[in-house]
Amino acid sequence: MTEKIKLFDTSKCTGCRSCQLACKQWNQLAAKQTRNTGTYQNPPDLQPNTYLVMRFQEMDDPKAGVKWFFRHHACMHCTDAACVKVCPSGALYYTDMKTVGLNRAICIACKECVTACPFDIPRYDDKTDKVYKCDMCESRIGNNMEPACAKACPTGALTWGDKDKLMKAAYKRAKDLGGDAKVYGDKFVDGTHLVYVLQEKTALYSALPTNPSVPLSIVLWKDVLKPLALLAAGGVLAGSFLHYIIHGPKTPDEDGANKMEGGE
Amino acid sequence: MKKGLIQATDWYERLVHWMLALSCLFLCLTGLAMMFHSLNSIANLMGGLTVTKYLHNFTGLLFALALLLAIKMWWQEAGVFSMPEDLEWMMVAGGYLWHVDKVPEVGKYNPGQKMFFLAVAIFGLVMVITGLIMWFPLIFPAMLVRWLFVLHALGFVVIFAFFFVHLYLGTIGSPGSAPAMFSGWVTRAWLKKQHPKWLKEMEEEGTLVVSGEENKAH
Ligand code: HEM
Numbered sequence: 109m110t111e112k113i114k115l116f117d118t119s120k121c122t123g124c125r126s127c128q129l130a131c132k133q134w135n136q137l138a139a140k141q142t143r144n145t146g147t148y149q150n151p152p153d154l155q156p157n158t159y160l161v162m163r164f165q166e167m168d169d170p171k172a173g174v175k176w177f178f179r180h181h182a183c184m185h186c187t188d189a190a191c192v193k194v195c196p197s198g199a200l201y202y203t204d205m206k207t208v209g210l211n212r213a214i215c216i217a218c219k220e221c222v223t224a225c226p227f228d229i230p231r232y233d234d235k236t237d238k239v240y241k242c243d244m245c246e247s248r249i250g251n252n253m254e255p256a257c258a259k260a261c262p263t264g265a266l267t268w269g270d271k272d273k274l275m276k277a278a279y280k281r282a283k284d285l286g287g288d289a290k291v292y293g294d295k296f297v298d299g300t301h302l303v304y305v306l307q308e309k310t311a312l313y314s315a316l317p318t319n320p321s322v323p324l325s326i327v328l329w330k331d332v333l334k335p336l337a338l339l340a341a342g343g344v345l346a347g348s349f350l351h352y353i354i355h356g357p358k359t360p361d362e363d364g365a366n367k368m369e370g371g372e
Numbered sequence: 373m374k375k376g377l378i379q380a381t382d383w384y385e386r387l388v389h390w391m392l393a394l395s396c397l398f399l400c401l402t403g404l405a406m407m408f409h410s411l412n413s414i415a416n417l418m419g420g421l422t423v424t425k426y427l428h429n430f431t432g433l434l435f436a437l438a439l440l441l442a443i444k445m446w447w448q449e450a451g452v453f454s455m456p457e458d459l460e461w462m463m464v465a466g467g468y469l470w471h472v473d474k475v476p477e478v479g480k481y482n483p484g485q486k487m488f489f490l491a492v493a494i495f496g497l498v499m500v501i502t503g504l505i506m507w508f509p510l511i512f513p514a515m516l517v518r519w520l521f522v523l524h525a526l527g528f529v530v531i532f533a534f535f536f537v538h539l540y541l542g543t544i545g546s547p548g549s550a551p552a553m554f555s556g557w558v559t560r561a562w563l564k565k566q567h568p569k570w571l572k573e574m575e576e577e578g579t580l581v582v583s584g585e586e587n588k589a590h
């Protein structure tokens with residue numbers, strides 16, 4: 109299957125939240141009562157039952173007056189995904205389309221993915237003792253449909269398609285927009301499968317890391333210590349064997365004085 | 373029981389030892405099942421990976437208890453080095469690696485065993501502290517928990533490797549040792565070879581317990 113990505117263009121988004129609602133609908137996620145905290149941001153963050161949230165930000169701009177920032181916030185579907193690296197059960201996995209799926213039935217609720225993800229995406233629910241996140245509508249994209257969110261988007265801010273084609277479009281769009289506009293996603297974790305065209309500087313968007321990477325600790329843990337555990341134990345076993353056949357065990361001396369005193 | 377055997381350990385010592393050893397072994401096994409996808413099948417024997425995870429966590433509590441008891445019990449004897457004989461022993465690696473005419477005499481625990489004890493005590497505590505926090509990762513900062521996973525894995529590398537060293541030296545590597553941790557009774561010949569100074573000390577202090585003889589100590 110050809111590699112596909114989901115492209116989100118902040119400049120075309122009107123903040124209508126169709127994508128957020130479509131996600132709830134397709135994944136049959138109930139809504140939760142929330143409190144108004146004086147912003148349009150609702151719900152306030154990702155939750156076990158909210159895989160996708162539209163981030164709303166108001167920015168004061170001396171020239172343009174108030175500016176609105178809208179960002180489609182969900183799993184980035186990393187090519188080198190920290191969550192897949194740490195998941196002990198295989199519940200998190202790469203799909204044929206290179207997106208990151210989640211087989212909740214075998215999740216053991218160790219929550220390692222929650223601490224590992226550089227984008228702070230997976231959410232743990234203590235009622236079900238499982239972890240939740242966007243799976244890019246695996247049941248849809250596996251059947252040649254686009255993700256529910258992209259299907260619902262009325263403005264073309266969200267598109268789903270072949271990686272090559274959409275990346276080209278993304279770079280062209282960033283160039284056309286000019287100013288601070290840039291492409292976000294292809295330069296780290298070996299490329300994400302949710303890619304943004306950001307109209308403003310990355311640092312201005314809330315909850316968006318400017319330079320995310322698979323944490324060093326996870327690379328050390330999984331790529332160095334894990335093989336080392338087997339290597340060290342294997343080395344000890346081999347060493348013991350060599351010791352036994354070359355140097356020999358440390359056997360009690362069998363002189364006459366000891367014979368009387370029992371023993372084996 | 374054969375006459376002339378010497379009591380090297382009492383029941384409490386052996387109980388704590390086996391609590392520590394078996395819980396540690398089980399933690400290694402369940403840990404391996406979680407560490408390697410190819411070993412996930414070990415977990416199937418225990419009712420699945422979720423069950424295994426909780427078995428690991430609760431066995432961790434038992435291990436913590438055993439470790440504390442072990443440290444309390446062995447600290448005096450195995451936690452401190454007595455110079456200069458321990459240093460001399462180390463210079464010749466206790467005669468374990470090359471031929472040594474006369475191995476310096478050491479007490480109940482030789483420096484190798486002391487280092488082993490210290491490694492188990494230190495890394496055991498590391499495993500307990502990191503493990504307890506990793507059990508409830510969401511109430512701690514993610515940065516901290518990420519590094520604790522590294523420490524837990526590092527501790528595993530050490531403990532898993534040491535486990536086999538210990539197994540070898542406690543069995544075929546020095547014949548006659550294993551009974552010390554099963555029945556507690558060892559032969560005089562073994563004691564003389566392995567812990568000559570301890571044997572002398574016990575003889576001098578009259579604390580030697582020999583099967584078939586009147587107990588002089590009590
Ligand atoms: C001899 C001591 C121990 C050994 C050898 C050991 C070994 C391991 C290993 C190999 C792993 C898998 C790590 C990986 O995936 O790379 C692990 C995970 C884990 N261990 Fe231990 N461990 C020990 C003690 C403990 C203790 C005392 C606790 C706390 C009660 C604990 C709690 C955990 C937790 C929470 C995990 C993560 C998986 C999970 O959520 O259950 N461990 N351990």
Ligand code: SF4
Pocket residue numbers: 183184185186189190191192208224225226227228229230241
């Ligand atoms: S964004 Fe986080 S949860 Fe999504 S694939 Fe990357 S590491 Fe995994």
Ligand code: SF4
Pocket residue numbers: 191194195196197198199200214215216217218219220221222230238239
């Ligand atoms: S919580 Fe579940 S999905 Fe996350 S790493 Fe653990 S087993 Fe995998």
